[in-house]
Amino acid sequence: MNKLAFAVIALALGASGAAQADAVLVLNSEDASYSILSRSSRIELARHPVGREPHHVIVTPDGKEMLIGSTATNELLGLDIKTGERRRIVKDIIDPYHLGFSPNGKWFVTAAYRLDHVDIFHADGYRLAGRIFIDGLPSHMAFDTESQTVFVTLQQSGRLAAFDLQTQTLKWNVAVGNAPAGIIMLPDNKRLLVALTGEDGIVVVDPKDGSVKSTLQTGKGAHNFWPKGDGRHYFLSNRVEGTVSLVDTTDMKVVGNVRVPGGPDCMDITPDGKELWVTQRFLRRVAVIDIEQLKVVASIPVGKSPHGVFMMKSGAVPAPAGGPVRAASTAGETK
Amino acid sequence: MRDLTDLWVTAQTWIFETLVGPVIFHFGLMAWYEPAFNAVEFVMLGTVQIAVIAIGMRFFERRWPLERPGEDDRLILVDQVYTLLNKLGVVPLVIFIVTYPLVTAIELYVRSWGFAPPRLERVLPWLGDNALASFLLYFVLYDFAAYWLHRAQHAFSWWWALHSLHHSQRRMTVWTDDRNHVVDDLLVTLALVVFAQLVGVQPGEYVVILMVGRLIESWSHANVDMGFGWLGDRLLVGPRFHRLHHALANAEEQHIQDHNFAPVFPIWDILFGTAIYDGRNRPTGVADPVVDADNGRGWIVQQVTVFWRFTRALVPKLRRATAL
Structure with a gap:
């Protein structure tokens, strides 16, 4: 696309106010910036600086803000979810690599990947309730549906830890496999799925005691989940294999695979539930997958090492209980 | 510029995913997966620098040398x-x-x-x-x-x-x-x-x-x-x-x-x-x-x-x- 066409589209979208409603946010973790993309035109509209090493983004419980964790500057950047405008900076949130709100909106939790601790905050005012130091690179997290427990994967030690939110104490810490990363609680609140980036699949874990109930082969470097929206199927990125798998969690089997080169990582679904957007960390791109065909239909250039991706929209709501820690696409989840 | 960046990262990704990434995965060193990818870029940049020195800069040295070639060249x-x-x-x-x-x-x-x-x-x-x-x-x-x-x-x-x-x-x-x-x-x-x-x-x-x-x-x-x-x-x-x-x-x-x-x-x-x-x-x-x-x-x-x-x-x- 030539520069003139790009400018015309950007101006038209901006003038109509459609730019934000149609926008996708991507965090360029090694460029210290975030990109705003047009969902319909599949182009990058703008790029803005943000702290250092931004990795993940979530939505606040009131659904009004996106919070970007800037890991190396120890802060959160709050953007208006409708307009993308900067609203505030929350300081003194140490190494917020992965972050999430409990389903009841009462607790805010961060996993400090580099600094080996898990911080539990009162979500109201981001007041630190407790800091638990734990070895092994705390990586990703999920909550139980009752907002009693947060589960954190420990990528280097190959373990999964559960923390009581009310008392900020360790409930259990067990080995689950090599390099556990993405984790999700299924809607029945009885099964945790943990992606093993050091192996070629996922494990099903009992949230009561961390025992491994079963395994499923998906692809090398299984890394992160995203719900398809029907409560049954979940997408899973396999970073080393270079694929995204569609997993049926009822029958516990892989029902589809799509090749996504370049270290596929975080995902989000468009509000109409038709497209899955996946960051391609190495290629500095975001792939667009047609969900019906399970086929990559576009790949959009962004910044260096794109990690988190988020569909901006008006009236967004927080993630459902037990769901991913980043907000899901509302339409996609309620289908 | 974007085409050049695409060409560069495509080559880097291919080298990494074909030669380096599988080794990192095999030996259970996934904590080094991202740094290893950056290391591939470092070696690629080094190769480009050597080419620029050996072809571009050496051209000027050969064409307009300040000190003429001599027996000290072995140094x-x-x-x-x-x-x-x-x-x-x-x-x-x-x-x-x-x-x-x-x-x-x-x-x-x-x-x-x-x-x-x-x-x-x-x-x-x-x-x-x-x-x-x-x-x-x-x-x-x-x-x-x-x-x-x-x-x-x-x-x-x-x-x-x-x-x-x-x-x-x-x-x-x-x-x-x-x-x-x-x-x-x-x-x-x-x-x-x-x-x-x-x-x-x-x-x-x-x-x-x-x-x-x-x-x-x-x-x-x-x-x-x-x-x-x-x-x-x-x-x-x-x-x-x-x-x-x-x-x-x-x-x-x-x-x-x-x-x-x-x-x-x-x-x-x-x-x-x-x-x-x-x-x-x-x-x-x-x-x-x-x-x-x-x-x-x-x-x-x-x-x-x-x-x-x-x-x-x-x-x-x-x-x-x-x-x-």
């Missing part, structure tokens, strides 16, 4: 070994393995106390919308730190014992820039990485700064009598400017090498009174016969003998024992 061979070992990542890998725990410990200690250096964009918001200006500003800051490190290499006797290896070359060419003792490389790298973290240089910017900076430094060692004109020579270090820094001392100019320190931007020498622009060409090398003996030695012997020189300078007892 250049060891500098080529240094360049290959550095640019292809062998020496940097060793340095990384040694410095990583220390750099990480410093970073984690500082961060665990809640200290996070602000990016310049926080102070100068307009920088965020101007990638070129941002890059140039970080480049200038980085070069400022490198200038003072270079002065320290000459000021401390123990550091000069290491750095004198770089100056001992009598046949200075485009290959000379990488002629450094690994401990010297290690100290400079350690200091510059900590500095880069403190001022907030991003990994992406750091790679480009290294690439551009090292190419300019290779060119500044070229065996040619060239500059960038009166104004250009005050904006960018060139061969004529830097050759004076490598000049062989004599009775009239005993401290000639304590001038023209700047790696890339001569402004630091102008500001701090160490710049000389006299247009004279001087022979290069070091008058001290012990240091001059580096010439003619191979890589391993140079590393061993210079390390011994460094140890003696560092430990007074050893220095006295040697003197006896």
Whole structure:
């Protein structure tokens, strides 16, 4: 696309106010910036600086803000979810690599990947309730549906830890496999799925005691989940294999695979539930997958090492209980 | 530009996913997956730099040599070994393995106390919308730190014992820039990485700064009598400017090498009174016969003998024992 066409589209979208409603946010973790993309035109509209090493983004419980964790500057950047405008900076949130709100909106939790601790905050005012130091690179997290427990994967030690939110104490810490990363609680609140980036699949874990109930082969470097929206199927990125798998969690089997080169990582679904957007960390791109065909239909250039991706929209709501820690696409989840 | 970036990252991704990533995965080193990908880029950049030196810069040396080819040409061979070992990542890998725990410990200690250096964009918001200006500003800051490190290499006797290896070359060419003792490389790298973290240089910017900076430094060692004109020579270090820094001392100019320190931007020498622009060409090398003996030695012997020189300078007892 030539520069003139790009400018015309950007101006038209901006003038109509459609730019934000149609926008996708991507965090360029090694460029210290975030990109705003047009969902319909599949182009990058703008790029803005943000702290250092931004990795993940979530939505606040009131659904009004996106919070970007800037890991190396120890802060959160709050953007208006409708307009993308900067609203505030929350300081003194140490190494917020992965972050999430409990389903009841009462607790805010961060996993400090580099600094080996898990911080539990009162979500109201981001007041630190407790800091638990734990070895092994705390990586990703999920909550139980009752907002009693947060589960954190420990990528280097190959373990999964559960923390009581009310008392900020360790409930259990067990080995689950090599390099556990993405984790999700299924809607029945009885099964945790943990992606093993050091192996070629996922494990099903009992949230009561961390025992491994079963395994499923998906692809090398299984890394992160995203719900398809029907409560049954979940997408899973396999970073080393270079694929995204569609997993049926009822029958516990892989029902589809799509090749996504370049270290596929975080995902989000468009509000109409038709497209899955996946960051391609190495290629500095975001792939667009047609969900019906399970086929990559576009790949959009962004910044260096794109990690988190988020569909901006008006009236967004927080993630459902037990769901991913980043907000899901509302339409996609309620289908 | 985007096409070039695409071509570059596609090649980098292919090399990584075909050759490196599977090995990392096989040995269960997934915590190093991302750093290994960046290491592939480092080697690719090194290959490009070698090509630019061997094809582009050497063209000027062959066409307009300042010092004519002679029997001393064999002295250049060891500098080529240094360049290959550095640019292809062998020496940097060793340095990384040694410095990583220390750099990480410093970073984690500082961060665990809640200290996070602000990016310049926080102070100068307009920088965020101007990638070129941002890059140039970080480049200038980085070069400022490198200038003072270079002065320290000459000021401390123990550091000069290491750095004198770089100056001992009598046949200075485009290959000379990488002629450094690994401990010297290690100290400079350690200091510059900590500095880069403190001022907030991003990994992406750091790679480009290294690439551009090292190419300019290779060119500044070229065996040619060239500059960038009166104004250009005050904006960018060139061969004529830097050759004076490598000049062989004599009775009239005993401290000639304590001038023209700047790696890339001569402004630091102008500001701090160490710049000389006299247009004279001087022979290069070091008058001290012990240091001059580096010439003619191979890589391993140079590393061993210079390390011994460094140890003696560092430990007074050893220095006295040697003197006896």
